[in-house]
Amino acid sequence: MKFRLAAAATVAVMVGALVTGCSGSGGGDDKTFQFWSFTGINQKADVAKYKEAHPDITVKLTEVGSTQETAQALTAALAGGKVPDLVLIQGDDLPNFVANPDNFVDLSTMGADDISKDYLPWVWDQAVAQNDAVVGVPTDVGGMSMAYRADLFEAAGLPSDPDEVAALWPTWDDFISVGEQYVAATGKPFLDNAGTSVFFQTVNQVDEKYYTPEGELVYDTNPQVREAFDISIKAIEAGITANVPAFSTGWSTGKTNGAFAAMAAPSWMLKSIKTDAPDTSGQWRVTTVPKVAGNWGGSYLAIPKRAANPEAAWAYIKEMQSPESQLKNFTDTGALPSTVSAYESTAIADYTDPFFGDSKIGDVLGKSLQEFKPFFNGPETATIGSAMINTVTDVEAGNTPPDKAWDAAMKAVKDALGG
């Protein structure tokens, strides 16, 4: 029966690799190292810069796929495949790896303790395991902002200046009212979707999320999570969303043709607007989100334990993630620095981009971080988050009634966590 080879064997063969324990990468020449990144974050630019400064070093960069696909490939590699020397891990995927620190080089043995004071303490601490091993060095953080179309706002009779727009929505309730005004004036949806643009934004504005600081699960009892969830359901009931899921086909197209006028824009998202909708240059603006503070995302560089050339990888981390390099990365690629000094200087605060009509992007993103009180992420953070956002999307699609949404979300999370 074909099935045996197809389904059962895939799991078993993968696991079989674990038992045989294939050794790590061969070739111990210290001039070459393998680097896995995800797409869309432009690590190519970083690598090119590094190669230019060090012509004798060869960096083999592989862009594996999405953040999740990269984490999957890394897990499979750690379980018994060929590991890279250096890997980029997205913030939401990190806790699972931090919970199993034995798979990685403890960077404090390489000298991470000497540089730790350069980085925002709460960002740094997320990569420190229970046994005090330092699993990763933060490359960037996900300051939050709201991107909107100035031309569509004007057409709807709303102000279009970023400061005036920010003044329209001090709270999420105000934000929904602005959306209602827009819909009333134009008859078109205001927001791309409630899942990423409301729920994921609000749930990343809390000071306690799905876990207590001690690592206890509180997603079902934490009023802050409930509040974030309810406001996203409220946005759906207000009829202001276009029900276009982030990263879907219609989402990319919708940015160009005005299918929605506003969307969540954490620092790393801004680049995707420029890539997906190059024709709308000058029409977008960036302003603060309701309640201002928050962090969504960010990434870390880590070195797997079986890496063939950890020294070369560490040299790369140290140089490319130094405070000076991160500042340069920000202006070059838009990755918002995770270093302390960057926020003490004016380099971020003064940053603008003509694509976004010279909105004070750096100021907006920086402010969201300065006012933000960090929360603890646990190994199941990503799982809980996707179960909850899927419920929001399902309410938006009309499959789950809004009054049953919370119960459905809690049930989805419990199923995902194993009853």
Place this chain on the structure above:
Amino acid sequence: MTTFIAPPRLLPKQSPPGIGTRIRNTLPERFAPYLYIAPFFLIFAVFGLIPLVFTFVVSLFDWNPIGQQTFIGFDNFTRLAADPRFWNAMLNTFAIFIISTVPQLVIALGLAHLLNHVRLRFATGFRMAMLVPYITSVAATTIVFAQLFDRDYGLFNYLIGFFGGDHVDFLNDKVGSWFLVALMVVWRWTGYTTLLYLAALQAIPRDVYEAAAVDGAGGWKQFVYITIPSLRPIIVFTIVTSTIGGLQVFTEPLLVNPATGLTCGAARQCQTLTLFLYEQGFGQFEFGYGSAIGVALFVIVVLVALLNFFLSTRTRGGR
């Protein structure tokens, strides 16, 4: 004919069994046949049996590929039985299987009948065209179909809108997403099945049809009383193969709605059993739970295959 039968009859008389030949038979010749068939069993053991047994072993553990492995007995299976996501995947798998297999076999039968027509021009061209969907990459097919059936910008919904209808949200509607996945399966496999039927059709002697025509049977009667009965073995074969294929539908639901990850829709509208297995095993890295799904799926396939076997033997007995 008799001249051909004669020599074997004479053979025993000519060579009576002797002691010498028996000795020669015992050593290499006795083992040679096993050696000849050994490659199959070795390959089966390595790629079939060992993974199967190992999957079962893993399913008894809480198995973190980069952390600890804890023995938990049959807990994964009790959890599976109580997991609504599993039963949802089961429903989706069987629904998609039925609404893809039935039309596929019927359409293939009709097409094969048409292609078998004596006076068809460019017959070879048409027959080769049948295989084009089959050799197209599943991933490419899925991406194109997902765009054609997109709610806001898909060609199909554009046409519906053009004629005044409301756009259909295939991906967010349960039956809609079943339909979309099934449509891709039909598109891909119909040509292949058609060629199987066509080969069988061409093996039917033409004089049977001629005799029927002489007796006054028209096209439809010929089809019902000659074609379909002659195709019965190949129809049973295609039902069995498409059952196995249908229970394993994976790539289409994986790629049709990538915005929601590995669930084929926010509410797991079209998540099949294999995709659920993949989500648990390689999305969540719960290898133990994923293996338990694999074992369950194996049992399901065996049961369905047995059912197929009994049904097909019964139809044969009824003839």
